[in-house]
Amino acid sequence: MDWQTLPADERAALTQRVVIVGSESTGKTTLARELVAHFRAIGGIWADTRWVAEYGREYTEVLIDRQGVRDADPDAEVHSAQWTAADFAVIATEQQRLEDAAAASGSPVLFCDTDAFATQLWERRYLGEGSTAALDAVPVSPARGLYLLADLAGVDFEQDGIRDGESYREEMQRWFIEELTRRGEHWLLVTGSRAERLAGSIAAVDELLSRHFPTLA
Secondary structure: OOHHHOOHHHHHHHOEEEEEEEOOOOOHHHHHHHHHHHHHHHOHHHHHOEEEOOHHHHHHHHHHHHOOHHHHOOOOOOOOOOOOHHHHHHHHHHHHHHHHHHHOOOOOEEEEEOOHHHHHHHHHHHHOOOOOHHHHHOOOOOOOOEEEEEOOOOOOOOOOOOOOOHHHHHHHHHHHHHHHHHOOOOEEEEOOOHHHHHHHHHHHHHHHHHHHOOOOO
């Protein structure tokens, strides 16, 4: 297979999508960036390895400014937006669009810092189980090669001004475990030190790629 000459739609279909999910402040973005750096350093077709950032974070900042939250209380430690179901539909749709675009133009592996499925769980957290706008907007996503669930154990919570709060981390991790298992996804709990998390993730991704692309160079 000559990956570089494949049409964009074939690349998108074949790319192994590795999604990093988990509670707030568990090192997901750090892990995604380190994984991308590792695979890009291999060179060749892997030099084009890409990642998709969390669109929901960008959207949250815009929503907070639009609602005047910072202006109302500029000295507050945490600025929280008022969420509607429509907001989660927008986030899920854009997150999926960004993912698909990256899958069509990068290497055989794509790292995603969250996805539309995770957006569904955050909608559940804020609006309750009866709100399904994210699921309605993106009812089906392309097959995932692997979910990496960042463990909260051993990772201190760091408030960055818009995070929900430490008290919800255990519940969110439990929801991720339950839903990933229920959906029959291939997933791995990534735990230990920062170096151990990276090493374990690389090993899992290497195994994934060797199964799907045994002769790809």
